[in-house]
Amino acid sequence: MKQELSYYEIFPKIVESGKTTKITIRPLGRHSEFAPETDYVVAFMPMLESNESEDYEYDTLTLRSEDGSLKFEYAFRGEQSYIVRVFKAPVRDLERDKPIGNFMVYSLFPDLFSLRPYKGDFHAHSFRSDGREAPEIVAANYRKNGFDFLAITDHHLWHPSDEAIKAYEGVPMDLKLFHGEEVHPFRNHVHMVNFGGRYSVNEIFEKDPDRYYREVNEIKEKIEVPEGVNAFQYASCVWCFDRIREAGGLGIFCHPYWIANVYHIPEKLVDFLFEKKPFDAFELLGGHEVHSNNMQTAYYNDARAKGMKIPIVGASDSHSTNKAGWFKWMYTIVFSRDSELESIQDAVRSMHSVAVEHYDGEAFRVYGPFRLVKYADFLLNEYFPLHDELCFEEGRLMKDYICGDSKALELLQKMKGRTAALMERYFKG
DSSP states (O other), rough: OHHHHHEEEEOOOOETSSSSEEEEEEEGGGGGOOTTTOHHHHHETTTTOOOSSSOOOOOOEEEETTTTTTTEEEEEOEEEEEEEEEESSSSOTTTTTTTSSSEEEEEEEEHTTSSSSEEEEEEEOTTTTTSSSSHHHHHHEEEEEEEOOEOOBBBBOOOHHHHHHHHHOOOOOOOOEEEEEEEOOOOOOEEEEEOOOSSSSSSHHHHHHHHHHHHHHHHHOOOOTTTTTEEEEEEEEHHHHHHHHHHOOOOOOTTTOOEEEEEEEEEHHHHHHHHOOOOOOOEOOSSSOOHHHHHHHHHHHHHHHHHHHOOOOOOBBSSSSSSSHHHHHHHEEEESSSSHHHHHHHHTTTEEEEEEETTTOOOOEEEOOOOOOHHHHHHHHHHHHHHHHHHHHHHHHHHHHHHTTTTHHHHHHHHTHHHHHHHHHHHOO
């Protein structure tokens, strides 16, 4: 964690553009207190505005501490990140003199300021299919690693997600658990995720295959597909995504460039699915390997260049949470009204989400609309490290509770709401 986050707290961190906001820089320990009777210079450096012209000057304030903190008001302009650079007076050169610290604030236009960031995974497995751990343990381990929401999406199975939800009924915690499943229809190799559906789509065709074949063939008879596209497969996808939506779920088209001897989905079918877009969101990142993610992000970029509007998610497709790996390498940040299911689904559909790729020992990479990527980059550096520390404590207690620790429930009750309070503190303009 960067020194400024360890030694100081600046709040709010996210402000509404054009509104005068009261900002506090508070020391975290006596070693970082601002001394009384000392003048400090605060410089405001907008990241997207050039200072190359000779007449450009940064806005500055000179002030003294209040109870060891610095407090000031400022109207941040535009939608951008600001460096709030603090010096002891006097200052000769704002760019070259050594500051006490570089503190970061992000200014947002009202539409994005009204939304909040949540970190989640739309695609994960438990031991009910080919994963390693029980659904409730998967959930606890995700919370330990900073996730705000999760759906267990086992192959062919909806009930493991229900097991996770029921395991924590009445437990005071801030992780949101949603229903889900990975859908595998007959005679169709395309993988789809039902995120948030009230019931299983797999069970519909498994219990009544005659209905499935009849209705898929009815769709097939009404469509025209390009040469090289399997009409039944495409019709089956349409049928599945329609059923997912009827169940109240978000339909996600998964990992077409996963390598199963060869690429998982014929590219002509991928092209047609992108052209017609029967799905709600595209799984841009999955946990399989760098190669498939590289292919999927390149394909997505080409689609966007052609004018296609493609909602995206990043998903781990994790099969174990015991060791560092898939389950925290890929994830989604959604910008949503709140962390309830409908709000998250609406945020994805309206293209208010980014996919994040973060392998161990490497810098993170963010994909999606440029406006959101800039903002997410700020959050991943300045907000989520603090958020994730609180999540770790809650996730550990969730696992203790599931494993029979009688004191864990009381501690969870005392801890509930801490991530929400952190968000309120940093977004309160």
